[in-house]
Amino acid sequence: MKILVCISKTPDTTSKIAFTNGNTKFDEAGVQWIINPYDEWYSLVRAIELKEKDPTISIHLVTVGLPDCDPIIRKALALGGDEAIRVNADSTDSYYIAAQIAEVAKKGGYDLVLTGKETIDYNGSSIGGMVAELVNAPYISLATVLNLNGTTATITREIEGGEEVAEVSLPLVVSCQKGMAEQRIPNMRGIMAARTKPLQVVEPAAIEALTALVNFELPPAKAGVKLVSPDNVAELVRLLHEEAKAI
Amino acid sequence: MVLIFVDHSDGLIKKSSFEAVSYGAKVAEILGTSAEALVLGTVTDNLAALGKYGVKKVHQVADETLNQVDSQRYAKVIAEAVTATGATVVVFSQNQTGKAVAANVAARLKAGIVTGACALPDTGNGFVVRKTVFSGKAFANVNILSPIKIISLNINSYQTVAGEGTAIVAPLTVQVDKSNIKITAVNKIIGEVPLTEADIVVSGGRGLKGPENWGILLDLAKELKAGTACSRPVGDADWRPHHEHVGQTGVQIAPNLYIALGISGAIQHLAGVNRSKVIVVINKDPEAPFFKAADYGIVGDLFEVVPKLTEEIRKMKASS
Ligand SMILES: Cc1cc2nc3c(=O)[nH]c(=O)nc-3n(C[C@H](O)[C@H](O)[C@H](O)COP(=O)(O)OP(=O)(O)OC[C@H]3O[C@@H](n4cnc5c(N)ncnc54)[C@H](O)[C@@H]3O)c2cc1C
Numbered sequence: 001m002k003i004l005v006c007i008s009k010t011p012d013t014t015s016k017i018a019f020t021n022g023n024t025k026f027d028e029a030g031v032q033w034i035i036n037p038y039d040e041w042y043s044l045v046r047a048i049e050l051k052e053k054d055p056t057i058s059i060h061l062v063t064v065g066l067p068d069c070d071p072i073i074r075k076a077l078a079l080g081g082d083e084a085i086r087v088n089a090d091s092t093d094s095y096y097i098a099a100q101i102a103e104v105a106k107k108g109g110y111d112l113v114l115t116g117k118e119t120i121d122y123n124g125s126s127i128g129g130m131v132a133e134l135v136n137a138p139y140i141s142l143a144t145v146l147n148l149n150g151t152t153a154t155i156t157r158e159i160e161g162g163e164e165v166a167e168v169s170l171p172l173v174v175s176c177q178k179g180m181a182e183q184r185i186p187n188m189r190g191i192m193a194a195r196t197k198p199l200q201v202v203e204p205a206a207i208e209a210l211t212a213l214v215n216f217e218l219p220p221a222k223a224g225v226k227l228v229s230p231d232n233v234a235e236l237v238r239l240l241h242e243e244a245k246a247i
Numbered sequence: 248m249v250l251i252f253v254d255h256s257d258g259l260i261k262k263s264s265f266e267a268v269s270y271g272a273k274v275a276e277i278l279g280t281s282a283e284a285l286v287l288g289t290v291t292d293n294l295a296a297l298g299k300y301g302v303k304k305v306h307q308v309a310d311e312t313l314n315q316v317d318s319q320r321y322a323k324v325i326a327e328a329v330t331a332t333g334a335t336v337v338v339f340s341q342n343q344t345g346k347a348v349a350a351n352v353a354a355r356l357k358a359g360i361v362t363g364a365c366a367l368p369d370t371g372n373g374f375v376v377r378k379t380v381f382s383g384k385a386f387a388n389v390n391i392l393s394p395i396k397i398i399s400l401n402i403n404s405y406q407t408v409a410g411e412g413t414a415i416v417a418p419l420t421v422q423v424d425k426s427n428i429k430i431t432a433v434n435k436i437i438g439e440v441p442l443t444e445a446d447i448v449v450s451g452g453r454g455l456k457g458p459e460n461w462g463i464l465l466d467l468a469k470e471l472k473a474g475t476a477c478s479r480p481v482g483d484a485d486w487r488p489h490h491e492h493v494g495q496t497g498v499q500i501a502p503n504l505y506i507a508l509g510i511s512g513a514i515q516h517l518a519g520v521n522r523s524k525v526i527v528v529i530n531k532d533p534e535a536p537f538f539k540a541a542d543y544g545i546v547g548d549l550f551e552v553v554p555k556l557t558e559e560i561r562k563m564k565a566s567s
């Protein structure tokens with residue numbers, strides 16, 4: 001059984017969001033990079049848990065990115081990936097990234113491809129569905145529970161106002177979110193082992209991007225909070241009703 | 248033509264789909280073309296009434312097995328409908344179904360997609376759609392380069408516009424494959440407003456001290472017919488169900504009104520709620536970071552303030 005986990009690099013959740021180059025580039029000054037939390041806490045850790053139950057599973061990681069992604073990939077290897085592939089390309093277009101991952105997925109013959117629910121910087125929620133389509137596999141989005149029984153996966157996914165349990169045969173693509181697994185911290189042995197685990201760099205396939213970033217914008221600053229005295233709660237209700245028209 | 252994907256739950260068209268239809272109709276107006284809708288499966292709602300929101304025609308693939316969402320077969324059916332109807336712009340709502348199928352359709356048609364769109368496209372120089380990025384902390388303007396363009400619209404970011412009109416409902420015949428997915432259980436939380444669709448959300452943090460204190464929050468929510476949410480530590484401690492956790496790693500919401508009780512306003516929490524139109528914060532600490540993101544606030548003890556607030560709202564409703 002081979003699992004491919006898609007790993008992306010995102011700014012730490014507390015990063016200051018600012019832009020440079022005429023608002024066309026994210027300002028990386030002072031930014032700490034992390035594994036996208038959905039990729040790390042949920043899909044990667046769940047893959048590791050599955051491998052702990054079934055040691056015949058091997059976990060491969062894939063990242064589409066430039067060499068500055070390597071520390072992130074090493075961290076994912078330290079957590080428990082077996083080997084990694086980095087597609088050496090920079091891109092902001094979801095289709096381009098998905099098509100690169102699909103190439104890797106097709107060549108590797110994976111039974112299961114896991115992505116995060118979304119990246120916390122681009123918020124696309126797109127890559128998983130695109131990869132599934134490009135490799136012609138079923139797709140389960142927003143999964144909160146994933147279990148394997150032979151070649152059948154049992155998955156709980158979020159739907160409008162509730163959840164649904166589905167049974168699907170492998171191969172399969174799943175996007176993972178909260179509930180799937182608990183966050184882990186890499187231990188020293190993992191960190192040491194990660195140094196020698198294979199990280200293969202491959203050149204990107206010729207794929208045309210279908211979108212192009214024009215620029216970024218920051219939302220206008222809030223006007224400032226209107227404070228109401230705790231002894232005058234009626235005033236808050238009046239403001240919400242008459243001024244904000246929110247109730 | 249602009250084709251809007253309309254989805255439904257329990258036979259009823261979702262509120263977010265009405266937003267998508269209103270948005271799609273406006274896009275069609277900008278482009279000088281017509282808007283049509285696409286429905287998969289069967290509904291109890293009157294589809295002709297979608298005409299009020301600006302579509303002339305509703306294509307329906309009335310196959311009951313399509314009432315269950317299977318991304319793979321949905322993508323195939325929708326892509327074929329796009330081709331059959333000759334649509335050049337396709338609009339989805341970025342709800343759970345949108346997240347399950349829009350990107351698949353895009354890949355299938357090799358069409359550029361912008362998910363999380365929050366404004367009408369700017370067609371002055373290309374086809375530029377604004378979307379939220381960095382979990383609501385910024386926007387990106389993205390140009391779609393392909394001939395077919397797909398937009399998935401953020402929930403609660405476009406006002407539904409209802410006018411007059413009736414749409415023609417026309418059956419659409421496309422091949423529907425057998426599903427590869429077997430749904431073995433569906434658990435819906437009956438009677439509760441789904442968090443992402445709620446107009447008003449009342450949310451609690453560690454300041455409520457324990458699950459036994461949630462009654463005051465639920466009373467307020469009931470009075471406002473609001474959905475309920477919580478901060479991550481509250482979900483992690485099982486004071487509230489996991490699906491109520493909002494924020495960077497939880498559910499992202501954009502209601503008209505978000506009321507935060509005893510939540511400090513950590514940046515990861517704000518990432519899930521900062522698209523709310525109006526934010527009210529009740530916290531005893533005047534230095535709580537949430538006040539910087541709030542529109543209205545009360546510095547005070549929530550255990551005293553919240554029951555009063557519920558009572559004042561009741562009075563206001565009784566008198567108006
Ligand atoms: C990578 C990462 C991702 C995260 N994702 C999320 C996420 O998605 N969502 C999320 O919520 N958090 C998330 N967090 C956690 C976040 O950083 C905060 O720790 C968390 O939001 C704090 O929850 P809280 O406000 O309920 O609790 P606290 O920070 O403990 O705040 C409690 C507040 O209640 C107030 N209070 C206490 N008693 C009263 C009273 N009687 N009356 C009025 N006010 C009172 C206090 O003044 C305080 O401001 C994440 C953290 C990390 C590192």
Ligand SMILES: Nc1ncnc2c1ncn2[C@@H]1O[C@H](COP(=O)(O)O)[C@@H](O)[C@H]1O
Binds near residue numbers: 097114119122128
């Ligand atoms: N550059 C990338 N390389 C590898 N995987 C990625 C990349 N970008 C996104 N992904 C995966 O796709 C998921 C969804 O990303 P997105 O569609 O951008 O929100 C992420 O959680 C990752 O698992």
